[in-house]
Amino acid sequence: MTTATLTGHVVVATDGSEGSLAAVRYAARAAEGRGVELEVVHVVPPGLPAGPFGAVPDAQIRRSGNTTLRHSRDVAVAEVPDLEVVSTLLIGSRVDALVWHTHDAAVLVLGAAPHGLVERLWTGSVVTGIAARATCPVAIVPLGAHEPRAGAGRRIVVGLKSTEHAEHLLGAAFALARQTQSDLTVVHAWHLVSPYDDAIAERTLRRAWLVEQERTLEDALIDHRLAFPEVQVDVDLVHGQAAFALVGLSRTADILMISRPGHGGLVHYLGSTARAVIRDAECVVEVVPPLHEEREHDGRHALAGARG
CATH class of the missing domain: 3.40.50.620 (HUPs)
Incomplete structure (x- = not known):
């Protein structure tokens, strides 16, 4: 028998939305329970289209991303005041960046896709794409998921x-x-x-x-x-x-x-x-990957990160 151990730190992906902040709160409690640090991660693209010519400057994207990280970190600390929280800004595609970055994490926490059709078409593909490829367990937190029942196990x-x-x-x-x-x-x-x-x-x-x-x-x-x-x-x-x-x-x-x-x-x-x-x-919902699956971190995707 292989006895599982809860090692490694907890990572949560955030985009500043209400759903992702629910995931941040859950991840903060999970990190506290495991006695490990929480890493809050936000992924931004290399550039955003701005009309037929040019793109939004990279510096502007980074500033926006860091603002999202600061707010999410504040939410985590408000949930668990003494928790050690670090933040990381990644540049690349959401699925590729998060899969590559979390290969040694204890768990990656994501907010569930909302129930609206348009939002689900975007965020739903990201959630399932990560759950299909991640080499660590992936916990998906629905917005409005109930808290542990008081007085009950x-x-x-x-x-x-x-x-x-x-x-x-x-x-x-x-x-x-x-x-x-x-x-x-x-x-x-x-x-x-x-x-x-x-x-x-x-x-x-x-x-x-x-x-x-x-x-x-x-x-x-x-x-x-x-x-x-x-x-x-x-x-x-x-x-x-x-x-x-x-x-x-x-x-x-x-x-x-x-x-x-x-x-x-x-x-x-x-x-x-x-x-x-x-x-x-x-x-x-926690999706557990196969034990012996080969981890893919072969560097095929260009990623950049800043940790703070």
Whole structure:
């Protein structure tokens, strides 16, 4: 078993919008809980078009970017007054710059795309693009995500497609549950593509399937239960479409953790379930990359940064 550890610092990307400032507040609390510094990052393009000729001067772009960073840093310090916060201005494309810059981070925090169609077409592609390529976990914070419930335990929900290759996701979930003193619910949802076959399976195979799947899941959890005895764990087997089930569970969870398909080379993608969950979940969604995926920081993209 690979035991996950919560090492590295927390990075949050900001553009000064209300959604990204919600991510800054969440990231500040996450950094405080881990006992690490928070890095606030803003990405600006090399130049902005200004009519048919010329572009906005680079100095003006940098001044605007630094103003965004100062305001976001103030928001983080207001949330956690004693937190160590640094700020970094990157120049390049948002996806490329953030993926490259956070290859050794503990987690990258992003604000979720807003629900308006026009805004989602822009920010949604950035969020999913980063989640598909980042080599560190990516936490996506919906605007208006509920705070931890007063007087009640926190809960982390882990969505498992299968127990194969699930060790890293489970290890990360148990480590985060211990760090945040949260209960853990491991969920596996199933349904057949054909409604007829699904209905027949529900009537004839349900009991046998439940017994077999529960045994398989418990086998996958044995080592993690031993390594994290203080974490309270429940297993939930759901007959239904995975994205629908996970989005429903997000209404009463604090964090929903899912894994990303393994890939390599120039192929980067999220599955349909991950995209739906990122789009519709009502709590923070953390996307955990495969453990052995090759990190891409080959310097193909020209980036510049200033840290302060």
